[in-house]
Amino acid sequence: MPFYTQEQLGSGLRRNTEHQMTQPKVLISDKMDPRAAAIFRERGIQVDEITGKTPEELAAIIGDYDGLAIRSSTKATAKLLDQATNLKVIGRAGIGVDNVDIPAATARGIVVMNTPFGNSITTAEHAIALMFALARQLPEADASTQAGKWEKNRFMGVELTAKTLGLIGAGNIGSIVASRALGLKMKVIAFDPFLSPERALELGIEKVELDQLLARADFITLHTPLTDQTRGILSREALAKTKKGVRIINCARGGLIDEAALKDALESGQVAGAALDVFETEPATASPLFGTPGFVSTPHLGASTTEAQVNVAIQVAEQMSDFLLLGGVTNAINMPSLSAEEAPRLKPYMALAEKLGRLLGQVLGEQVRGVSIEVEGAAAQLNQKPITGAVLAGLMGTYSQTVNMVNAPVLAKERGLDVKEIRHEREGDYQTLVRVTASTPGGERCVSGTLFGNAAPRLVDIFGVAVEAELGGHMLYIVNNDTPGFIGKLGTALGQAGLNIATFNLGRRAAGGEAVALVAVDDPVPAELVQQLCALDGVREVVPLNF
Ligand SMILES: NC(=O)c1ccc[n+]([C@@H]2O[C@H](COP(=O)([O-])OP(=O)(O)OC[C@H]3O[C@@H](n4cnc5c(N)ncnc54)[C@H](O)[C@@H]3O)[C@@H](O)[C@H]2O)c1
Numbered sequence: 001m002p003f004y005t006q007e008q009l010g011s012g013l014r015r016n017t018e019h020q021m022t023q024p025k026v027l028i029s030d031k032m033d034p035r036a037a038a039i040f041r042e043r044g045i046q047v048d049e050i051t052g053k054t055p056e057e058l059a060a061i062i063g064d065y066d067g068l069a070i071r072s073s074t075k076a077t078a079k080l081l082d083q084a085t086n087l088k089v090i091g092r093a094g095i096g097v098d099n100v101d102i103p104a105a106t107a108r109g110i111v112v113m114n115t116p117f118g119n120s121i122t123t124a125e126h127a128i129a130l131m132f133a134l135a136r137q138l139p140e141a142d143a144s145t146q147a148g149k150w151e152k153n154r155f156m157g158v159e160l161t162a163k164t165l166g167l168i169g170a171g172n173i174g175s176i177v178a179s180r181a182l183g184l185k186m187k188v189i190a191f192d193p194f195l196s197p198e199r200a201l202e203l204g205i206e207k208v209e210l211d212q213l214l215a216r217a218d219f220i221t222l223h224t225p226l227t228d229q230t231r232g233i234l235s236r237e238a239l240a241k242t243k244k245g246v247r248i249i250n251c252a253r254g255g256l257i258d259e260a261a262l263k264d265a266l267e268s269g270q271v272a273g274a275a276l277d278v279f280e281t282e283p284a285t286a287s288p289l290f291g292t293p294g295f296v297s298t299p300h301l302g303a304s305t306t307e308a309q310v311n312v313a314i315q316v317a318e319q320m321s322d323f324l325l326l327g328g329v330t331n332a333i334n335m336p337s338l339s340a341e342e343a344p345r346l347k348p349y350m351a352l353a354e355k356l357g358r359l360l361g362q363v364l365g366e367q368v369r370g371v372s373i374e375v376e377g378a379a380a381q382l383n384q385k386p387i388t389g390a391v392l393a394g395l396m397g398t399y400s401q402t403v404n405m406v407n408a409p410v411l412a413k414e415r416g417l418d419v420k421e422i423r424h425e426r427e428g429d430y431q432t433l434v435r436v437t438a439s440t441p442g443g444e445r446c447v448s449g450t451l452f453g454n455a456a457p458r459l460v461d462i463f464g465v466a467v468e469a470e471l472g473g474h475m476l477y478i479v480n481n482d483t484p485g486f487i488g489k490l491g492t493a494l495g496q497a498g499l500n501i502a503t504f505n506l507g508r509r510a511a512g513g514e515a516v517a518l519v520a521v522d523d524p525v526p527a528e529l530v531q532q533l534c535a536l537d538g539v540r541e542v543v544p545l546n547f
């Protein structure tokens, strides 16, 4: 059974639960090593490989699939995702996810995962290869020689040894480039606001500001994602600040360099050479840079080695299968990780958490301004994020059809819901407990639940009244004065309405005080019956519940 059932998620990843239970279906829409499809099949997932489709053609078929495996060609836009009514996961066999509209995917409850390390060595090697290509004008020399020109005096190169390499971005790929460059006896400086001095020391590189890097580097190589902060980081102004005769390599993302300004800088000699693997518009079939002296290009080949493609294909297929079959979440961009080993242990907790959230949502409705989620005892040994996600999905699932574990934290933030997570390592009255406290204008209201036999969720406290109830199906939450004969009257009213009682759980604050009944019934409770029950003597509150 899949981990993210409708019941657990409150309605988000729900749309074709029937179908998912039988055999999930994945579409591979970009060229990928055949091992990806083989893994999906081995794991019992139906897979179609349909590449080279237009956005319209893709939109026409995407509704059939639970998973979409892509590289950088497929554009997972909001428009495409609107048609992806069954989609639960997008797997990027590679690093960059700028071809996926992450907020749109998150809003639709779709997990987006990538494979952050599978192609980093390969891409770093490509950057080094392009650095050599620029230093020795290899592409031009090759073309000239093969044209029979033998222009030995035309191609004077430069050595890399002792030159300064400026890294813009020193994450996974940048650090690998640094280690290779240090091996070539270059001096490596890096601009990366998130690089700690300790990490810089460990890498053997010098952390500098961007202007220092521009002024000092003989070679500049870019290794950042494309973000609002990095877009145009090598702008016309930045290029003007570079050391004259600098050589620039971009194996990261198009858009980091102002391409028109780069062409001018190449022509003026400010930049002696530039090698781009990535372009602002791809496929780049007609760049103004083409033909500019000192310009070298490759068609987004950074990750294109056999080794890297095998790595990312295997990894993405395993990750997506783990998610679709077991609920394991690895390398997700829009959701906390949850290993396939952890997933089964968390499953009953998430069911409990979702039900506690749903209970609060149904009883308190729009009064809830914030929630505090506490885990105690055995529950505190687990990854709390999925438990929090499940509470929020349950809570907001009472008024939203589209909320699920993936988008619940974002939706909660958008709605200004204050969410707190608290962990108590020590056991209290129960060996394991999840307590959810809602803050409302009228004060704090708290419900708690535990697991019987480590698997069966049970409510053990509702608003300070001890009960022991299984939450599920159709139920009634009734608050009444604790008076003799009330239960008989309640049973009679339900019986007269033709509603069969499945379970009956009682609790009270004090003898003769406020009493609580949680009654599970076999069918939905009609609104008229709720009115009728409200009119019974001593009744303070009646809320029909659905789980
Ligand atoms: N050409 C290709 O085929 C190819 C292959 C793989 C990856 N990539 C691209 O390479 C890039 C780097 O990948 P990675 O795996 O090293 O990513 P990463 O997340 O490990 O590293 C990115 C680094 O950029 C830094 N950074 C973020 N904002 C910055 C800013 N404003 N200024 C300077 N540094 C900043 C981060 O701190 C981080 O250290 C990504 O854009 C990825 O998509 C391209």
Ligand SMILES: O=C(O)[C@H](O)COP(=O)(O)O
Pocket (backbone or CB within 6 Å): 071, 072, 073, 093, 094, 095, 096, 097, 119, 300, 301, 302, 303, 304
């Ligand atoms: O971000 C990446 O992993 C690279 O840009 C590789 O893209 P590709 O899978 O389309 O070659």
